[in-house]
Amino acid sequence: MLTDFGIILLFLIISVLFVGAGLVTAALLRPSRPNPVKNSTYECGEHPWGGSWVRFNPRFYVIALVFLVFDVELVLLFPWAVVFKDLGWFAFLAMLVFFAVLVVGLAYDWAKGYLEWDKPSPQTPKLEDLVLPKKIFHKQQKDS
Amino acid sequence: MTLEIISFVVFALLAIASALLVITAKHPVVSAMSMIFHFFMLAGLYLTLSAQFIAVMQVMVYAGAIMVLVVFAIMLLNLGDEGKLRSGFNFRKLVAWFLGGALAVQIAVLLSNGALSNTAISEKASELGTAQVIGGELFTNYIYPIEIVGILLFAAIVGAIYMAKKNLPTEE
Amino acid sequence: MINEFILALPLLLIAIGSILVLMLDAATRNKQIVYYTSILVLLGLGISAGYTLQFDVAIIAQADKTISANTIFYGGMSAVFDIIFAMGGLLTLFASREYLQRNYKEINECYSLVLLAVVGMVVIAHSNSLIMLFLGVELMSIVFYILTGFFRNREHALEAALKYFILGSFASGFLLYGIALIYGSTGSLILSDISQQIASGNYNSIYLSIGLGLMTVGLCFKVAAFPFHQWAPDVYYGSPTAISGFLCTSGKAAALVALVVVAKNVLSVETSNVNYLLESTTARNILAGISACTMIIGNLSALAQKNVKRMLAYSSVAHAGYILMGIVACSTEGFYAVAFYCAVYLFMQVGAFAIVGFIEFRDEGNMLISDYADLRTTHPALAAAMACFMLSLAGIPPFGGFFGKYFLFVAAIKSGYLWLTLIAVVASIISMYFYIGLILTMYFKNNENPINVGKMQGTKLTVALSIIGVILLGIMPNVFYGLFNFTF
Numbered sequence: 001m002l003t004d005f006g007i008i009l010l011f012l013i014i015s016v017l018f019v020g021a022g023l024v025t026a027a028l029l030r031p032s033r034p035n036p037v038k039n040s041t042y043e044c045g046e047h048p049w050g051g052s053w054v055r056f057n058p059r060f061y062v063i064a065l066v067f068l069v070f071d072v073e074l075v076l077l078f079p080w081a082v083v084f085k086d087l088g089w090f091a092f093l094a095m096l097v098f099f100a101v102l103v104v105g106l107a108y109d110w111a112k113g114y115l116e117w118d119k120p121s122p123q124t125p126k127l128e129d130l131v132l133p134k135k136i137f138h139k140q141q142k143d144s
Numbered sequence: 145m146t147l148e149i150i151s152f153v154v155f156a157l158l159a160i161a162s163a164l165l166v167i168t169a170k171h172p173v174v175s176a177m178s179m180i181f182h183f184f185m186l187a188g189l190y191l192t193l194s195a196q197f198i199a200v201m202q203v204m205v206y207a208g209a210i211m212v213l214v215v216f217a218i219m220l221l222n223l224g225d226e227g228k229l230r231s232g233f234n235f236r237k238l239v240a241w242f243l244g245g246a247l248a249v250q251i252a253v254l255l256s257n258g259a260l261s262n263t264a265i266s267e268k269a270s271e272l273g274t275a276q277v278i279g280g281e282l283f284t285n286y287i288y289p290i291e292i293v294g295i296l297l298f299a300a301i302v303g304a305i306y307m308a309k310k311n312l313p314t315e316e
Numbered sequence: 317m318i319n320e321f322i323l324a325l326p327l328l329l330i331a332i333g334s335i336l337v338l339m340l341d342a343a344t345r346n347k348q349i350v351y352y353t354s355i356l357v358l359l360g361l362g363i364s365a366g367y368t369l370q371f372d373v374a375i376i377a378q379a380d381k382t383i384s385a386n387t388i389f390y391g392g393m394s395a396v397f398d399i400i401f402a403m404g405g406l407l408t409l410f411a412s413r414e415y416l417q418r419n420y421k422e423i424n425e426c427y428s429l430v431l432l433a434v435v436g437m438v439v440i441a442h443s444n445s446l447i448m449l450f451l452g453v454e455l456m457s458i459v460f461y462i463l464t465g466f467f468r469n470r471e472h473a474l475e476a477a478l479k480y481f482i483l484g485s486f487a488s489g490f491l492l493y494g495i496a497l498i499y500g501s502t503g504s505l506i507l508s509d510i511s512q513q514i515a516s517g518n519y520n521s522i523y524l525s526i527g528l529g530l531m532t533v534g535l536c537f538k539v540a541a542f543p544f545h546q547w548a549p550d551v552y553y554g555s556p557t558a559i560s561g562f563l564c565t566s567g568k569a570a571a572l573v574a575l576v577v578v579a580k581n582v583l584s585v586e587t588s589n590v591n592y593l594l595e596s597t598t599a600r601n602i603l604a605g606i607s608a609c610t611m612i613i614g615n616l617s618a619l620a621q622k623n624v625k626r627m628l629a630y631s632s633v634a635h636a637g638y639i640l641m642g643i644v645a646c647s648t649e650g651f652y653a654v655a656f657y658c659a660v661y662l663f664m665q666v667g668a669f670a671i672v673g674f675i676e677f678r679d680e681g682n683m684l685i686s687d688y689a690d691l692r693t694t695h696p697a698l699a700a701a702m703a704c705f706m707l708s709l710a711g712i713p714p715f716g717g718f719f720g721k722y723f724l725f726v727a728a729i730k731s732g733y734l735w736l737t738l739i740a741v742v743a744s745i746i747s748m749y750f751y752i753g754l755i756l757t758m759y760f761k762n763n764e765n766p767i768n769v770g771k772m773q774g775t776k777l778t779v780a781l782s783i784i785g786v787i788l789l790g791i792m793p794n795v796f797y798g799l800f801n802f803t804f
Contacts, residue, residue: 005191009151058308064216065304069297071209075201076293079279091283094290101294104335105301111342114305254522285385292439292451295331299432299455302338303462306425307477 059117066109073102152192159185172218176211183207195273320383323376323390325364326398330438333357334431341424351413354427358405358434365398369799386506387445389577396655396799397441397573403785404566404662405434411670411778412558419467419556426466430562433459437570440577446495446505449574453491453538456570457484460563464555476554483537483547491534497527507581514585528599531578538571540564541640542609545633549617552629557676558775560625561669564632568639569658575643576651583646596646604644604736610637611743618750623683624672627750628665631709634747635661638724641736645727652800653723659796660708660716660789667782668705671698674775685754689761699758701779708786710751711744716789723793 041048080095109115162185165178183206190199271277282290321328337357341350368391376391408430416426436456443449461484465477499505501523502513513519533544540548552560583596614634621627639661642654675682675691675698682688691699708715721744725737789796 005196006147009188058220061213061216061220062305062308064213065308066301068209068213069301069304072205073294073297075204076282076290078200079197079275079282081279082275083279083283087280087283090287094283094287098290098294101291101298101335102301104339105298108338108342109301109305114309286387286447288384288387289445289447289451291331292448292455295335295432295435296451296455296458298335298338299429299459302425302432303429303458307462307465307468 062114066106066115069105070102073099148192152189155185155188155192159189173215176215176218179214180207180211183211193273197273197275197278320379320381320390323368323371323379324384324388325368326361326395327388327438327442329364330357330361330431330435333360334428334435337431338428341428345424347424350424350427351409354409354431355406357431358402358409361434361438362399362402362406365395365402369395369399369801372801386508387448388442389444389507390442393573393576393651393655394438394441397569397658398438399799400569400655400659400662401434401437401441401566403659404562404569404666405430407662407666407670407778407781408558408562408566410774410781411561411666411673412556413774414772415556415558415673415775423466426463426559429459429463429466430559433463433562434566437566437573440570441573443574443577444507446498446507446510449577450488450492450495453534453571453574454488456567457488457538460484460567463559463563464551466556466559470554473554473556476551480547480551487534487537487544489534490530490537494527494530494532494534497523497530499527501527507577511581511585514582528578528582532599532603535571535575535578536606539568539575539636539640540633541606541636542613543606545610545614545636548633549626549629552632553623553626557625557669557673560629561666561673564629564669565658565662565665568632568636569662572636572639572643572654572658575640576654579643579646580651600644600646600731603640604733607637607640607644608736608739610634610640611740612637612746615743615746619746621750622685624685624688624754625669625676625683627685627754628668628672631747631750632665634743635665635709637743638721638740641724641728641733641740644733644736645724645731647727647731649723649730650727652797653720653727655800656723656789656793656796657720660720660786663782663785663789664705664708664715664717667779667786668702668709670775670778670782671702671705674698674772674779685757686761687763688754688758689763691758698779701783702758703755704783704786706751706755708790710748714787714790716786716793719790719793 076098077095080091084091084095159182162178162182166175166182169175169178183202187199187202187207190196190202333353334357337350337353340346340353344350371391373392379390381388381390409427412426412430416423433456436452436454436459439448439452439455441452443452461477461481464480465474467473495505498510501520502510503519504510504513514524536542537544537547548564552564555563583599585596611634614630614632614637618627618630618634621630635657639654639657642650642652642657644650645653672683675688675695688702691702704715708717711717711721721740725740728734728737728740
């Protein structure tokens with residue numbers, strides 16, 4: 001039985017060797033003359049600063065959560081797909097019900113607006129916020 | 145036979161090594177990457193046990209979807225180097241080491257007693273691990289569990305989005 | 317021959333109903349419709365369970381079960397527990413509506429989540445297969461994690477939800493590993509087959525013992541029994557008060573019915589295998605130890621609490637210990653007593669939590685025992701109701717709590733666990749201190765700024781129903797015992 005997957009294993013090993021061989025030959029052939037400027041991150045001529053890890057927006061996370069659930073569902077579709085012809089209508093209906101439940105779940109999120117992309121709501125400053133209120137202005141005048 | 149043993153040993157050693165790397169790596173992203181590697185090695189172990197479907201599922205769900213979530217969570221929290229978080233020696237660690245050691249000794253004693261020696265894989269195992277057989281079982285003997293799984297996933301969608309959504313749409 | 321679909325009616329009704337409610341929510345966004353449909357679905361569950369209860373167990377045993385392939389257990393004990401869960405869901409819904417309106421936007425998800433949790437509980441009660449049992453436990457737990465953190469803007473609610481989620485997933489892992497080992501040992505997931513395998517001695521005793529041990533760990537976590545109870549007070553304290561009552565009554569009852577299902581198929585079986593590592597008596601002695609520690613520790617920790625919600629949370633740990641006595645007894649009588657106590661506990665604890673949620677008013681005010689001082693003058697009816705629940709929780713005769721404890725004690729003594737009963741009596745006496753203490757505070761202490769918390773119709777309905785339940789079960793326990801037309 002292993003032989004079927006042995007081909008995949010062989011394929012994996014060869015692909016790893018292929019990449020590894022390329023990198024090793026490159027390392028052997030290329031000249032190696034590092035200097036600090038060369039080793040620094042390329043930032044379009046600017047001096048790089050700060051970490052390269054940026055914080056993700058949580059809205060990506062919501063999409064990933066939905067994806068996970070439907071991925072699990074997909075996995076259960078596979079065994080069904082290979083056998084439903086032999087098992088007849090009952091298995092077909094069973095999967096249909098299972099599928100319907102999850103479609104309802106998706107429709108629910110959609111109808112409720114949970115799948116909407118969280119748009120940033122930039123707050124444009126109002127004139128009143130920028131100008132000092134009269135009271136405070138007079139108070140400051142008095143204090144000084 | 146020898147091929148099976150060799151592949152088992154290779155997969156098992158790599159799985160243990162990558163699992164150790166998950167908990168010892170300083171940077172969380174390194175931990176996550178070695179976890180993906182670990183999941184692939186587990187898939188390989190399942191293959192040596194002739195559980196093909198489980199192996200594919202392992203790669204699809206764990207190495208695929210769940211690791212996406214893990215990496216997202218790491219990026220979301222923007223965890224820096226773990227070094228600062230490390231605490232020195234404390235009482236809790238001592239207890240944890242003690243309990244873990246006790247468990248290891250127990251397992252070793254059980255194994256050396258020969259109580260778990262009957263580990264031969266059944267002849268029929270290679271026929272049982274295929275998607276056909278699993279599908280046939282799932283949609284005849286496990287119809288109710290499948291539907292309950294549907295409801296479970298449904299509850300998970302509703303709940304996960306409720307908890308994770310940034311701004312709940314205000315109603316009315 | 318009965319049609320299988322008729323027997324599965326409670327299960328189908330609640331499953332379809334819970335999805336229907338969410339669909340209605342998405343389609344109409346009308347709070348009234350969602351709320352009343354949820355109530356109708358739960359009523360349907362209770363009525364259909366009552367309907368299946370009329371069938372004789374022998375007839376059900378002969379029914380054709382090809383569709384479920386024997387993974388589902390119909391009628392009998394599961395129908396009784398269906399009724400308990402339906403009641404728990406109804407009381408929670410009544411109490412939670414105004415509570416949510418006061419504290420947070422009334423978000424419809426709450427109702428549908430409660431329904432989904434009830435689906436999980438019903439699945440546990442009906443499970444004849446370890447897979448169904450696990451799925452039911454998981455469904456219920458996932459919904460509980462969300463309900464715990466339902467008030468997303470409260471920090472300690474989120475803390476409780478996170479704690480519950482991480483520890484709970486860990487416990488689910490134990491449960492699943494145990495199930496896997498039991499399957500490996502006996503070669504079956506169907507509980508009735510497992511019990512046959514054990515009786516014929518055809519299994520691997522080491523794997524079975526380890527598997528049972530791991531399963532016990534997982535289920536004891538869900539019940540909040542002694543070494544695994546630390547999460548319980550934080551979670552019950554952090555979640556919305558109306559929901560806490562649901563978590564610690566229906567949730568506990570569901571985890572206990574899982575233990576009952578396992579115990580009746582595994583522990584009560586005489587095996588012919590001489591190598592049985594974990595004999596039935598050993599397992600029961602371990603459970604008895606857990607039970608004894610749970611009640612003592614729960615009550616001792618409750619003694620020190622100044623916050624009423626926390627006090628009730630700790631006391632619920634102790635009550636889990638009492639109910640475990642029925643499983644330790646591992647006899648038909650013991651299992652009856654478990655069901656009876658779950659029903660009584662549902663009424664008294666949900667009622668008490670409903671009153672706490674009422675008095676809490678807004679943003680977790682008035683939670684200390686001292687805030688309840690002189691409740692007699694400001695809210696005489698509430699004070700009287702709270703006194704009833706406290707007396708029942710303490711196990712004072714005219715109320716249901718007394719008979720609940722009585723049946724459990726009798727079952728334990730008959731199975732030879734006199735020492736456990738003595739510990740339970742001592743634990744009950746300890747618990748009287750804080751239950752009666754609250755009553756004394758309400759009636760005999762003066763309060764400089766007496767609280768006034770307005771009106772809540774739905775909560776009153778919950779409290780009224782709970783009072784009726786507690787008193788009815790106390791005066792006529794036979795009403796409930798009449799439901800038991802089956803043996804194990």
